[in-house]
Amino acid sequence: MLLPLPDPASRQRATQSSMLEVEFAQHSDPGRVRDHNEDYLGYAAPATPEQVHTHGWLFALADGVGGQDRGEVASRTAIESLTAGFLAAPKGELLTSMLPRLVQAANQRVLDAAQAVGSGQSAMATTLVACALRYDRVVVAHVGDSRCYLIRHGQSAQLTRDHTYANEQARLGVLSRKQAANSPARHVLSRSLGGDLVVNVDVAEHQVFAGDVLALCSDGLHGAVHGPDIARTAGHGTDLQKAARDLVALANLRDGGDNISVLLIRVKGVERVGMYRGRPYKLR
Numbered sequence: 001m002l003l004p005l006p007d008p009a010s011r012q013r014a015t016q017s018s019m020l021e022v023e024f025a026q027h028s029d030p031g032r033v034r035d036h037n038e039d040y041l042g043y044a045a046p047a048t049p050e051q052v053h054t055h056g057w058l059f060a061l062a063d064g065v066g067g068q069d070r071g072e073v074a075s076r077t078a079i080e081s082l083t084a085g086f087l088a089a090p091k092g093e094l095l096t097s098m099l100p101r102l103v104q105a106a107n108q109r110v111l112d113a114a115q116a117v118g119s120g121q122s123a124m125a126t127t128l129v130a131c132a133l134r135y136d137r138v139v140v141a142h143v144g145d146s147r148c149y150l151i152r153h154g155q156s157a158q159l160t161r162d163h164t165y166a167n168e169q170a171r172l173g174v175l176s177r178k179q180a181a182n183s184p185a186r187h188v189l190s191r192s193l194g195g196d197l198v199v200n201v202d203v204a205e206h207q208v209f210a211g212d213v214l215a216l217c218s219d220g221l222h223g224a225v226h227g228p229d230i231a232r233t234a235g236h237g238t239d240l241q242k243a244a245r246d247l248v249a250l251a252n253l254r255d256g257g258d259n260i261s262v263l264l265i266r267v268k269g270v271e272r273v274g275m276y277r278g279r280p281y282k283l284r
Helices: 008-016 049-054 070-087 095-116 165-171 177-182 227-234 240-254
Strands: 021-029 039-044 057-065 128-134 137-143 147-152 155-158 202-207 213-217 260-269 273-276 279-282
Touching: 021 039, 021 240, 039 070, 039 260, 057 070, 057 213, 057 260, 070 095, 070 128, 095 128, 095 137, 095 202, 128 147, 128 213, 128 260, 137 147, 147 227, 155 227, 165 177, 213 227, 227 240, 240 260
Parallel strands: none
Antiparallel strands: 021 260, 039 057, 057 128, 128 137, 137 202, 147 155, 147 213, 213 260, 273 279
């Protein structure tokens, strides 16, 4: 789904902004059935104006699987590895190459953590969805069924695709979308961090504008609250912390059978750039 571009006035305000500026909020809840929370959220913020240009912002969410607290270990390990690697990355490294590298490193850290607790590879795993923002671009990387939505002008577009066996069957035409949504395999991951030595990471880059909202969420949220509801709750300049709490409350009201997490990022201003051979240059 393609969302409409901002109106000329808002694009002009974005052009006049001298630096990328964001605000964000997050909320996580065990749900109404689980006795502990295996979701984990994190971010890496630039400490100086220089780092806004050389690194930017990173936001990430992971949904651990494995039970007996092992999912919690996997999700925390993945997020901590990713955020630390982002802050330590070389200045100006392309986000489209940095994020897959960092996700692979996080995958290895989850495998190492599984060995440290005496767990087999299949007993500790996690999803991961991350978005990194720099200038007027967002790069989204993900593994598993945690999602990223882009909300613009009250409409939502899903920027990720679920890595589940049911969704893969739907893509191949084996199942219809309706059958996939009701399939017993709709929550069975076709790939995850900790599942194998090398993980296949989906990466995509998108342009963002002032006023856009990015929503990262676990399946405990998007399984009960669909894109249009997320857009209505988190769009239109609403308070992000209240929106995050309201989304989690709505997911609990409608289902609550899984951990529920959401991370909302509003783009307040961007620095417009052009790209030449993968390198940014300022637009006058």
